[in-house]
Amino acid sequence: MKYLLGIDFGGGASKATLINDLGSIAAENTTEYPTLYPEQRACEQSPDDWIKALCENTAAIIEKSGINASDIACIAIDSATHTFLPCDGNYKPLINAVHWTDTRSRGEAASLLKEHGEEIFKATFHKPDTIWTLPQLLWLKSNRPNVFEKMQHIFFEKDYIRYFLTGVFCTDYIEAQGSMLFDCRSMKWSDDLCGFAGIDISVLPHIVSPTDIIGSVTESAAKLTGLKAGTPVICGTTDTCMEVFASGATEKGDVTVKLATAGRICVITDRPYPDRDLVNYSHIAKGLWYPGTATKACAASYRWYRDTFGGEYKELDEAAAGVPIGCEGMIYHPYLNGELTPYADPMLCGSFTGIRATHNKAYFTRAVLEGVCYSLLDSKLALDKLNISYKDTAAAIGGGTKGKLWRQMASDVLGLSLKTSESSDSSLGSAMLAGIAAGVFADPADAVKRCVKPKSVTVSNPENTEKYRKVFEEYKKIHDALAPIYDAR
Numbered sequence: 024m025k026y027l028l029g030i031d032f033g034g035g036a037s038k039a040t041l042i043n044d045l046g047s048i049a050a051e052n053t054t055e056y057p058t059l060y061p062e063q064r065a066c067e068q069s070p071d072d073w074i075k076a077l078c079e080n081t082a083a084i085i086e087k088s089g090i091n092a093s094d095i096a097c098i099a100i101d102s103a104t105h106t107f108l109p110c111d112g113n114y115k116p117l118i119n120a121v122h123w124t125d126t127r128s129r130g131e132a133a134s135l136l137k138e139h140g141e142e143i144f145k146a147t148f149h150k151p152d153t154i155w156t157l158p159q160l161l162w163l164k165s166n167r168p169n170v171f172e173k174m175q176h177i178f179f180e181k182d183y184i185r186y187f188l189t190g191v192f193c194t195d196y197i198e199a200q201g202s203m204l205f206d207c208r209s210m211k212w213s214d215d216l217c218g219f220a221g222i223d224i225s226v227l228p229h230i231v232s233p234t235d236i237i238g239s240v241t242e243s244a245a246k247l248t249g250l251k252a253g254t255p256v257i258c259g260t261t262d263t264c265m266e267v268f269a270s271g272a273t274e275k276g277d278v279t280v281k282l283a284t285a286g287r288i289c290v291i292t293d294r295p296y297p298d299r300d301l302v303n304y305s306h307i308a309k310g311l312w313y314p315g316t317a318t319k320a321c322a323a324s325y326r327w328y329r330d331t332f333g334g335e336y337k338e339l340d341e342a343a344a345g346v347p348i349g350c351e352g353m354i355y356h357p358y359l360n361g362e363l364t365p366y367a368d369p370m371l372c373g374s375f376t377g378i379r380a381t382h383n384k385a386y387f388t389r390a391v392l393e394g395v396c397y398s399l400l401d402s403k404l405a406l407d408k409l410n411i412s413y414k415d416t417a418a419a420i421g422g423g424t425k426g427k428l429w430r431q432m433a434s435d436v437l438g439l440s441l442k443t444s445e446s447s448d449s450s451l452g453s454a455m456l457a458g459i460a461a462g463v464f465a466d467p468a469d470a471v472k473r474c475v476k477p478k479s480v481t482v483s484n485p486e487n488t489e490k491y492r493k494v495f496e497e498y499k500k501i502h503d504a505l506a507p508i509y510d511a512r
Contacts, residue, residue, distance in 0.1 A: 028454060032102035037076035038448055056075070058122065066121075097254070097461035108178040109170055111174070114192070124319050146216060179198050187244060190238065195258045255461065266279070268452040269452035282421040284322050288406060300316065300408075348490045350386045370506075371506060400491075
């Protein structure tokens with residue numbers, strides 16, 4: 024029997040999933056690592072933490088499954104897109120990786136928008152914002168000039184981890200679409216966009232397809248990971264793309280709702296929808312795209328809350344379930360790192376409002392869960408304004424959807440039924456992608472047929488939807504009142 028290994032690197036953890044050639048999960052393992060906030064508006068991760076998590080996950084997967092490492096036919100890695108790592112001429116990191124939620128480049132993004140906004144939008148389908156690599160590189164140039172001058176290679180997260188495994192420097196075109204250095208019309212790195220950043224194309228990785236086998240596990244990596252030297256490794260791609268794939272969303276009109284580190288609502292389309300409020304990426308299925316919205320701090324809000332105030336998710340959920348809809352006036356805005364859809368405002372801050380002496384921890388917990396759902400509703404309404412058609416049942420993806428309370432809440436707030444499968448983790452999507460590359464699965468449709476196993480459907484409650492929509496109106500008013508205060512800071 025052949026086995027396929029997918030490894031995801033998210034905002035706070037890495038998850039590995041091993042499947043067999045029948046599409047069944049043989050083993051899973053998760054290793055957490057910290058996200059670092061060294062200064063105001065900064066968000067970084069240590070590449071050493073990525074490698075440590077990789078090694079822990081591969082060792083655990085082999086032990087849990089009981090297989091021989093030689094039984095793994097192919098490996099794929101995915102990660103959060105446009106988290107970049109500057110390296111020197113020897114491929115050594117110069118600083119920690121700059122996470123895509125880092126907002127220190129707000130000034131650079133504003134300047135790019137003013138001076139080159141339309142040109143950039145035409146080439147990339149996106150307007151300058153702090154989430155993209157281009158303005159982050161300009162921030163690096165101005166604030167870390169010694170690092171910028173020494174930079175000879177630019178890695179994206181999964182590409183650095185895969186380089187550790189294979190010694191091959193490359194990326195895929197979907198990852199490149201998130202850099203703001205890539206022309207989405209010609210599907211090539213752009214001299215003009217690189218010129219805005221003050222870099223040469225030569226520092227960027229070679230572009231291949233996500234399913235291309237780019238190398239194999241080296242002897243040195245094998246000793247540290249427990250993997251077998253010579254095991255094929257594909258390029259892989261971004262985490263959201265893999266979650267969308269793992270959910271079974273491979274046809275036009277399919278829609279996904281993501282409750283992960285970031286929150287997203289994505290619709291499968293046959294073309295991009297360039298718009299200020301949307302993020303456009305290619306699907307791995309030929310000719311398809313998955314334009315979508317983005318909520319920066321989705322499950323990241325819940326993890327921040329847990330880590331800051333204590334507790335375990337299960338007990339927090341149980342307490343929150345006893346609190347009425349609307350939390351008796353308390354509202355949370357999940358703008359821990361600014362917000363994307365529909366505001367594109369890096370200056371927004373998170374907040375709890377409407378707090379009274381009668382509110383206890385359970386109320387704060389539920390307010391966090393509700394607030395994230397209101398942010399997703401903001402996103403859904405942005406999609407609706409563009410008249411993008413989609414089905415009334417969405418695939419629920421991301422770790423947050425595993426919680427029954429939060430999943431029902433999201434269904435009610437959005438007014439959508441949410442279907443789940445046994446797994447929709449991006450690591451499963453990567454394992455499926457590895458299977459296509461290895462010839463185990465014929466194509467994306469075959470991989471979905473064999474690997475995606477339906478589990479449940481959560482149906483929205485119209486009465487609850489009405490109640491949430493009334494709170495949402497207050498949510499919007501509070502945003503509108505506070506935004507000018509944050510922007511003036």
